[in-house]
Amino acid sequence: MAGHSKWKNIQKRKNAQDAKKGKIFMRHAKDIYIAAKQGGGDLGTNAALRTAVEKAKADNMPNDNIDRNIKKATGSLDGATYEEITYEGYGPGGVAVIVNVLTDNKNRTAAEVRHAFKKNGGNLGENGSVSFMFDRKGYIVIENEEGTLDEDTITMDALEAGAEDVVPQEGAFELYTEPEDFQEVVKYLEENDYTLADSEVTLIPQNYNQLSQEDEAKMMKLIDALEDSEDVQDIHHNLEESN
Structure with missing residues (x-):
């Protein structure tokens, strides 16, 4: 995975999406849905969902929209079958x-x-x-735009948490886990005061x-x-x- 930056591609696509009217809430809706589908609708136990909701609220996404997408993912939305x-x-x-x-x-x-x-x-x-051609992996990003985070410290903490790979990128560290270890790694990092810019279980190209x-x-x-x-x-x- 070294040498390829999923985060760079994500940022490029998100910047392009955000330039389009109406794309911001759509992106947040997708992120919330995917996180809730993968880890359940409880913000207290689903770190990925908590991160997605916090980002949506920071962009002033209405609470009704947030709740609706969580309910979609958990099958509790009345009046529609998805x-x-x-x-x-x-x-x-x-x-x-x-x-x-x-x-x-x-x-x-x-x-x-x-x-x-x-x-x-x-x-x-x-x-x-x-x-x-794809592997299912837990994917976590810790931003390092200021270059203040120490690579050795992050690598040791990530591996201690259960991550299988840490890839330094320009302005960020990308962490990869097995899907079953993802929630525990996210919880460990958050408890150790790391701010996660992105976290999800996703498909990574081989x-x-x-x-x-x-x-x-x-x-x-x-x-x-x-x-x-x-x-x-x-x-x-x-x-x-x-x-």
Whole structure:
């Protein structure tokens, strides 16, 4: 994993999303839903959800929106039945893409996802066609923009907590865990006064795909088109984005 920065890609995408009207709350809604789905709706025991909610509130997301997305994830929202669906396929240049959706109308969502791939040079595949290229991992980011955190100390604390890898990046440290160890590592770090910029159980590519500028631009259009669907909860890909 060294040499590739998921955090750099996350920041680049979030900055692009935030420049679009209405994207900020959508991003927070997805983060809250995913955290609640993975770890339950109790803020006291789900550190990832607590972090997601704190970020949403910092951007003035209404409490009703926050509660609704937690209820969606935990199956306690009245009046609607939501179904989780995963789509797999390839983007421009052979980039592997996995799209997770939450929908109350799978026919509508399938049409939107299929249209996004077709219009932007991608191809949908069968289930399992690209998922074997990803590993499920706990992923934690500790920001270090000021460069004041000591790498040896963080590495020792992370490994003591149960992390399996610590990767220094520009302005941050990325930590990786086994999914079953994720909550304990987050709890340990928070109890030791580390501020977590991001924390989730997610899919990490085994290898990254570098594209020409032209193909990367096409891939970004595909991601934008998928993000425009309110049903899309998360997008995983193995594109190594340029600076």
